[in-house]
Amino acid sequence: MFVIGIDIGSLATKAVLLNGKREITGYIVSLTGPDSNKAGQMAIDRLIKDAGIHPEQIAYILSTGYGRENISISNGQLTEITCHARGAVYIDPGVRTVIDIGGQDSKAISLNDCGDVIKFAMNDKCAAGTGRFLEVMARALEIDLQDMGELSLKSKQRVEVSSMCTVFAETEVISLISRSIDKIDIVAAIHRAIASRTGNMIENVGVKSRVMMTGGVAKNIGVVHALEERLDCKISVPQEPQIVGALGAAMFAVDRATDEDDKGSIE
Amino acid sequence: MTAGSYVNRINTTREVKPVIAGWYEELRTAHADGKFLAWSYGPVPFEIFRAMDIRFEHLESYGAYLAARAGQEKLKQLSESDGYSNDICSYARLVRGVAMLNERGDKSSVPGVLLVESPDFVVAFRQCPLMATVYDYQKRLFNVPGFCIDTIPAHSEAEFQENLLYIRRQLEELIVFLEDLTKTKFDLDRLRQIMAYVKEAAIVRNLVLDLCKTSPAPMSVFDHFISLGPAHSQRGKKESVEYWKRLETEVKQRVDNGIGAIKNEKFRLYWHNLPIWFKVGRLSEVLARHGAVLVAASYTHELFYSHEPEKIDPEDPLTSIAAEEAWQSWLAADSLRTTEQVQKEIEDYSIDGMIMCSHRTCQPADICEYDIIDIIGRRLGIPGIVIDADPTDPAFYSDAQTETRLQAFIETLEAHKKWAAAS
Ligand code: SF4
Numbered sequence: 065m066f067v068i069g070i071d072i073g074s075l076a077t078k079a080v081l082l083n084g085k086r087e088i089t090g091y092i093v094s095l096t097g098p099d100s101n102k103a104g105q106m107a108i109d110r111l112i113k114d115a116g117i118h119p120e121q122i123a124y125i126l127s128t129g130y131g132r133e134n135i136s137i138s139n140g141q142l143t144e145i146t147c148h149a150r151g152a153v154y155i156d157p158g159v160r161t162v163i164d165i166g167g168q169d170s171k172a173i174s175l176n177d178c179g180d181v182i183k184f185a186m187n188d189k190c191a192a193g194t195g196r197f198l199e200v201m202a203r204a205l206e207i208d209l210q211d212m213g214e215l216s217l218k219s220k221q222r223v224e225v226s227s228m229c230t231v232f233a234e235t236e237v238i239s240l241i242s243r244s245i246d247k248i249d250i251v252a253a254i255h256r257a258i259a260s261r262t263g264n265m266i267e268n269v270g271v272k273s274r275v276m277m278t279g280g281v282a283k284n285i286g287v288v289h290a291l292e293e294r295l296d297c298k299i300s301v302p303q304e305p306q307i308v309g310a311l312g313a314a315m316f317a318v319d320r321a322t323d324e325d326d327k328g329s330i331e
Numbered sequence: 332m333t334a335g336s337y338v339n340r341i342n343t344t345r346e347v348k349p350v351i352a353g354w355y356e357e358l359r360t361a362h363a364d365g366k367f368l369a370w371s372y373g374p375v376p377f378e379i380f381r382a383m384d385i386r387f388e389h390l391e392s393y394g395a396y397l398a399a400r401a402g403q404e405k406l407k408q409l410s411e412s413d414g415y416s417n418d419i420c421s422y423a424r425l426v427r428g429v430a431m432l433n434e435r436g437d438k439s440s441v442p443g444v445l446l447v448e449s450p451d452f453v454v455a456f457r458q459c460p461l462m463a464t465v466y467d468y469q470k471r472l473f474n475v476p477g478f479c480i481d482t483i484p485a486h487s488e489a490e491f492q493e494n495l496l497y498i499r500r501q502l503e504e505l506i507v508f509l510e511d512l513t514k515t516k517f518d519l520d521r522l523r524q525i526m527a528y529v530k531e532a533a534i535v536r537n538l539v540l541d542l543c544k545t546s547p548a549p550m551s552v553f554d555h556f557i558s559l560g561p562a563h564s565q566r567g568k569k570e571s572v573e574y575w576k577r578l579e580t581e582v583k584q585r586v587d588n589g590i591g592a593i594k595n596e597k598f599r600l601y602w603h604n605l606p607i608w609f610k611v612g613r614l615s616e617v618l619a620r621h622g623a624v625l626v627a628a629s630y631t632h633e634l635f636y637s638h639e640p641e642k643i644d645p646e647d648p649l650t651s652i653a654a655e656e657a658w659q660s661w662l663a664a665d666s667l668r669t670t671e672q673v674q675k676e677i678e679d680y681s682i683d684g685m686i687m688c689s690h691r692t693c694q695p696a697d698i699c700e701y702d703i704i705d706i707i708g709r710r711l712g713i714p715g716i717v718i719d720a721d722p723t724d725p726a727f728y729s730d731a732q733t734e735t736r737l738q739a740f741i742e743t744l745e746a747h748k749k750w751a752a753a754s
Contacts, residue, residue, distance in 0.1 A: 130731050145739035180746040
């Protein structure tokens, strides 16, 4: 028996294939694009093909993320809050706080000793402090998004980007460039600005150790360091931070595939 | 129940739409019918207007009505072109749009919106600074007389009593103001009759609210939101008593037959703050789909004479009106008093979780949500969630984001339930 957890985010679609023993048999990260149903279907087809199994062997597909309701072949859905928490606890059972920063949203989740969500907070409608914000800043600085993390670690001089509105911050960055401030220092300032804003939200749910960061932005080591400094704690990042939500979804899919009573719950 | 719906809608509320349509039609034709027309802001004494046969528009109710209309975007654009920033109360922006169309004599450029005529005078209750500002501005703009009832932010029973007397005195002055303006003698006996109906309707309304303490809840807060139409437009009329009696009969039948407001009640939730008027239908479905029903709300359970209606004395109507206004003022000013009321309702209605609606353009009401969650969480172990919205402006609302928060909150409640059952 196999199950699939699929996390359809605003920018990326992530899917994880688990076998009945809850072992990861495969995973995929692809772009969502304008049609989330199609993106989900393609990711699943690809995952099945790469694993060399038949679609009939899939006992349950559980979807999560903003596109969770738009995918027609899903058997059930849960929110990314619940799924990220489950995925994080699977990777490290000692995790009590999860910080997830994705393409267009960020969230902080507080867990109890059983790994259940006790409190969570999400960013408001604006994309400040998310992956989209970093993309806009990378464009303004004419550097590669992927390079931002490593670059910022080399910063020597402290400058400030005070505004967290994407539009205002972009103007601020352009004005720093025109004052010949080193791009490396500007990138570090951008990361601190993200940490400052996200830090407030995380403190709202309470920071309990151990803290794990998930989502695409967790790949940016500069943001992780800035958050560690802001929250005064150590933050771990799993090897594939983007698939944690899909992994959690897959864990629930195993539950539902193996426990009839659980199939109808929270749908 | 409509096909595919998880909501079991109350039938009596279907009467509301024509009542509201009739009400706005009366406002539209006020001058043609030879009546005086007031524009009002905040919890003003409608009963006195009614006793003097004055027709009255009300900022918040008209805003809520306009919010559901296709033309609302155009109205807001108009007010913003006149300098109203989009951070200003969205009710005020909508009504400002109507005022501008009236000034221009333009009755047709915003189809689907019923335009209330310009007022003969304006009346406000200074509960929120914005109401008082809009009152001042519109008084100048229309160049009409105005009367603003002042209020003291109370924080204790003694201050509440002081405020009650202060408001009562001003109500007497308001009557003189209206007599001068309309050249009509105020009829105290008529007001007494109106207050007798207010009392009777409020008592029956409270019986309906009480019936929702049962599980499954026979009626949801969304049905109560719809019923605020008659609670407002028919206040002090015999028809409103009849409406609540019909509603009580239907709700009682549901209780007797075990019929709930939603298909499969698993969680009972509390709503704090104003409704999101343009999402009432959608949100009721979203919650119902996840087995959650809103059974009580501060907006429906604390206002509209729901606080101790048996104490209303029709023989002394001004004191009873002043008591309601002073009560509303107290709740608006004193977050600890509000928290006590929220706690009482959470206990009375067996609530599992709270939804705190943070409204972007209503700063006066947009405070203390996190504190209330914190206090109630510590006292009762009941969790809460804050959602970002606006009473009427879709620009400050996202379906996907709100619905994810609500679903995640319900998933958390579900996990707690399983965990509690297992331990
Ligand atoms: S700002 Fe809030 S309290 Fe004031 S009038 Fe607007 S909605 Fe009402």
